[in-house]
Amino acid sequence: MVRLIRSLGIFLLLTGFFTAALAQKKISREEYISRYSYIAIQNMKKYGVPASITLAQALLESDNGNSTLAVKANNHFGIKCHKNWKGGRIYHDDDRKGECFRKYRSPEQSFTDHSLFLRGSSRYDFLFKLDPTDYKAWARGLKKAGYATNPNYANLLIQIIEDNQLYRFDKGVDVKVSPPSDYLADVDSYSVDIYNSRKVFVRNRIKYIVVKEGDTFESLTKDLSLMPWQLYKYNDLTKDSTLREGQELYIQPKRRRADRSHPVHTVEPGETMYSISQRFGVKLKHLYRKNRMKQGEEPEVGDVIYLRRKKPL
Template identity: 30%
Template sequence: MKKLLLILVLVTNYFCVVAQSTEEYIETYADVAQRLADEHHIPASIILGVAIHESAAGQSKIARYLNNHFGIKGKNSNTEIRSAYKDFPSVDSSYTHFISFLKSRSYFNVLFEKYDQYDFKNWARGIQRGGYARNRSWSSQIIALIRKYELFQYDNRPEDYIEPADPAPVYRIKKKTSKTYTVKNGDNLGIIAKRNHTTVKAIKSKNGLKTDAIKPGQKLKL
């Protein structure tokens, strides 16, 4: 019983530390994100959300050793770890480079004209569409982080700002593909039906057959 209580305490403390470190991270870098947001008209919530996600709130190895908070790949001169990620002289320079990176790629640069600096949802989806991350749920994870920690409060939205509605889901009806079978020597309707998990009656109905007579080379709908 004592061991179980100890484990519960340790697990609880672990999650408290993680949550606290994320909140401390936000408090530390919110000003940097807001400054860049004002200069470049991109949501501060997006800058913070991506940084938290890609750096594990500053706890990842590339964040601690390379000051890389956005998962940007490139050369580095660090001798402490081997990594394919770019190093930066400071965390602030990593933040600045993230904006430069977006503006230097045509598939991200269009977002600065397409969306305003408060529309974090479309920014997240647009960055994902541009190929920033391979994970298909990446934008959903960024949006979830922004909502969880209420990062949108750093976007300084106007009081009358109306958040764009989410696009209506598109449901695609899967078309049924008709299966056909070419009759071979020695086949009869009973054999064909058993092999294809159907019945003689069903085959005759689909093919308009009045008798069981079939011939090699004949195509049957199944």
């Protein structure tokens, strides 16, 4: 009996210890915003979803990152599996018992998938025609499109945005945010040293280099064991083109479409169809075809350029 009481006491002590430890790990709203604002801003630049909306939805859906789905599955937006989902899964009670939700390797994947989810569904198309700084219109639009069943969903998002001044992330005014220490960088950040110690990067599964001072087409073709015509063709260049320091130069053919994580791109100041083609590793002629544009036409700032499929009529 004494041994049983002692064991029970130890069990209760350990239970209390682990409960307290779990309680201490709970993330505050301020901590969550500090942790994920950088990722929300990066996704806004890539996909056009206002950072304030992304953060407000994540805060609401994940209980500031403390929900079961966020903790166990890195699912910060409560996105369910749906029939086309081929990734990890977790089962959780929601509208019905044991519903299937998406499971991610990292929170960053969840944020990206949220942007792609909105970009990839026709019912959300009208949102991307709204002013990106009009968070109220976006919140009401999400409710209208059926993102959530809660009739007060739009008002909840607006209140979170205003209470925490999340709208400042949409405008970029007096906002200084840095990537978290464990931020998962894009594949572009990875490099290997080959070809006479020259760094070779990978984008859209295509190798490219960064031009250094003193590089010429002749020296590069020799260093990289390529034929002269290959560098011109792979980069949509002509024989009278010149190189500049810092220029990115593909050493393999570009592809017909961008990586799955980049279905579309919102044109930024100073960008051209050529620079977008180079940025995402898509052949220039295919980029024009996908966007129903004539060779030589240039987009305007704010235009949406389709990188994987043809632009809808």
